[in-house]
Amino acid sequence: MTKITYVEHDGKEHTIDVAEGLTLMEGAVKNMVPGIDADCGGACACATCMVYVPEEWLAKLPAKEDMEETMLDFCEHSQPNSRLSCQIKATKELDGMRVTMPESQH
Numbered sequence: 775m776t777k778i779t780y781v782e783h784d785g786k787e788h789t790i791d792v793a794e795g796l797t798l799m800e801g802a803v804k805n806m807v808p809g810i811d812a813d814c815g816g817a818c819a820c821a822t823c824m825v826y827v828p829e830e831w832l833a834k835l836p837a838k839e840d841m842e843e844t845m846l847d848f849c850e851h852s853q854p855n856s857r858l859s860c861q862i863k864a865t866k867e868l869d870g871m872r873v874t875m876p877e878s879q880h
Contacts, residue, residue, distance in 0.1 A: 776864035776871075780807045780825070783877035794866065798859035798873065799823040809875040816860040818842055821849045823859040825873035834867045851876040 775791035780802055782788075788808075792801030802810035802823070811822035818841045827835065832855060838846070842861050846852045859873070 776866065776869045778864065778868065779872040780810065781872060781874040782809050783875055792864040794864050796864055798825070798862045798864060801864060802859060809879040810859060811879065812860065818845060818858060818860060821845045821858060822879065824849055824856055824879065825859045825875055826853060827855050827857050827873055829855060831871050835862055851878050
């Protein structure tokens with residue numbers, strides 16, 4: 775299991791164990807984390823699961839693929855450290871990671 779902390783825009787934290795191989799979006803949805811709506815069900819066709827990943831964790835993630843880049847380009851609150859949680863699989867290397875959500879996802 776990979777321990778991930780999801781931080782809502784108001785600072786409320788949700789620390790959950792995500793099974794390795796599941797995406798961070800799947801872990802959040804299964805545990806009813808507010809702010810991760812996942813309207814497209816993880817098909818990388820919306821951006822309702824966007825999270826901000828701290829700089830120190832970005833190098834541990836796979837590179838963004840074109841579809842993810844396109845979805846993030848359409849997000850009003852996208853930042854350089856924005857990622858779609860449906861595109862991040864839980865791994866041992868990510869254990870302890872904290873991600874935050876934009877105010878638009880509340």
